[in-house]
Amino acid sequence: MLRGSLDLCVLAALDQRPSHAYELATRLAEAGLGEVSYGTVYPLITRLRRSALLHEQQQSSPVGPARKIFSLTDTGRAALADWLAQWQRSTRDVEAVLHATGAWVGER
């Protein structure tokens, strides 16, 4: 997976719905990132939280220990919008090159 694209996926998933780390890893896997494990997602969440893009909140559970629920901060939402625009721009540019060079699968 391209470096940084997982950050974008995590922010997008948490923007859709705040989650705890394990639930987030499961959601990302179900959404198509099958190879992404909790062991990858948890350090990433830690980094995003330290960068003030995520906010954490303890949520008690009637059946188990309290969990940390992660959600986007205002800075996180701004970063998501910015990264999404960058992603769309760069994929559009790459697709344009691939079409122009005839390398795009659909052109062969």
Place this chain on the structure above:
Amino acid sequence: MIIPSSGRNRDVPAAVQSVIREVDRCWRRLGVPRVLRDPVVADVSADLHAAYGEERTPEMVLGTTVAKFAEQVAQENGWLVAWPMYGRLLASAAVGAVGAIGAGFALVLPSMYLVLAAVGHVVSWAGIDAAGYREGHVDEVVVYAMYALFGVGFVAVVLSAVRRGLRAAVQLRPTLRAGLVLLAVSAAVSVPLAVAIGHASHFSSAPLVVAAEFGLVLGLAAGALIAARVWALRLP
């Protein structure tokens, strides 16, 4: 280490507890203070616990080795820094010191008597007056040589214990190098002072006197190790 919500430990599966203990051990070896470790340990434990409820083992969930996971989380938390680890340093050194002193009493003292007895036999066999000057001189040399040997062994054992106790610590090698020098300096200062106390008390074996002698030597040694760590942490 907190395994979440005290009182629930019995509910945490052994497989999860084992992984959580290993994660916490990795961070403890790095010198990460408990106040920082505990909330993250509790959070990871809660996640692994939830996953276990869905019949997913911690190994499946982590998707990597426990050590690698612990290192990545430590890195992202900004924990891979030079923690002072003074408590762990002194605790490791104390373990080494106790071992060295125990070994000293068990090995060095009996060896010294054996060597002195052997020297006495040689002196008698050579026909030298056993009460003469030469024998006394040889005895002194043997005793001081054995004490010096014990001192070298003591420092080696203490530094080995520190090396083991702080094996994941940042700036360990400079700490050990400085420790070697400063321990020798501390011994050069403390041992003659302890001997002076012994002379002044007519080599009394009163607990207070013995405690003062040991306290002086071990206290200065502890100070030397702390100074070595402080110096090592200030290096760029």
